[in-house]
Amino acid sequence: MTKKHHKEQEEIQETIKTEAAEENVGDETVAIPAATESDIEAEIAARDAEIQKLRDEVMRRAAEFENFRKQKEREAAQSGKRMLENTVRDLLPLLDDLKRLMEHIPAELQEMAEAKPFVEGVELIRKNFKSLLESKGVKEIEALGKVLDVNFHEAITQIDVPDTEPDTIVQEYQTGYTLGDRVIRHAKVIVAK
Known part of the structure; x- marks a missing residue:
């Protein structure tokens, strides 16, 4: 017999012995202490309490997640508004320049x-x-x-204007703008003394 064959025989015999030992254990009676009804009820109550605790934890986590989601939505909306506000604020000087250009084109x-199409084109760009x-x-x-309202106007100077109430705006130096309910640039004005 070869060593390999001999080794296989030993493994088979070992397996048979192990299975026989397991069968003998299965035949023996193992004494398990009988649980009383109050022990079972206590165990059920403890598990019910644990289940309720886990449910509460899940509900709390779900509420936290919902609050987090809403907060991120608000932050995203505010970020978008700030970006729009900053962009508009950067574009306002261009609108001012177009307005000044139209105001200072000589009448002739x-x-x-030859110049009329150019003038009309600039005005169209400004309007658009x-x-x-x-x-x-x-x-x-x-x-x-x-009347001057510091929430919307910025007085840059005062001048004497007969028959005009004090703090009445008599000239606008730079147009002010709002975006929604926010002032993005105060109107720079000249007011009567």
């Missing part, structure tokens, strides 16, 4: 046939730009003839 240039900003919620702050 406006009447020249203003319309775009309005579509995003940007509005001009009314100033002329109004």
Whole structure:
């Protein structure tokens, strides 16, 4: 017999002995102490308490997650508003420049046939730009003839104007704008003394 065959025989005999020993253990009676009814009820109560504790924990975690989700949604919305506000604030000087350009075009240039398309084109660009900003919620702050309101206006100087109430805005130096309910630029104005 080869060593390999001899080894296999030993393994088979060992397996048979192990199975026989397991069968003998199965035949023996193992004494398990009988649980009393009160022990079982106590165990059930303890498990019910544990289940309730776990349910409460799951509910608390779900509520925390919902609060976290809502907070992140608010932060994202606020971030979007801040980005829009900053972008609009950066674009306002361009609108001011277009307005000043239109105000300072000489009358004779406006009447020249060669310059008329240019003047009309600049005015169209200004109107479209203003319309775009309005579509995003940007509005001009009314100033002329109004009483100075520091929430919307910034007085840069005062002048004597006969027959005008004090703190009445008589000239607008720079247009102010709001975005929704927020002032993104105060109107710079000149008021009567």
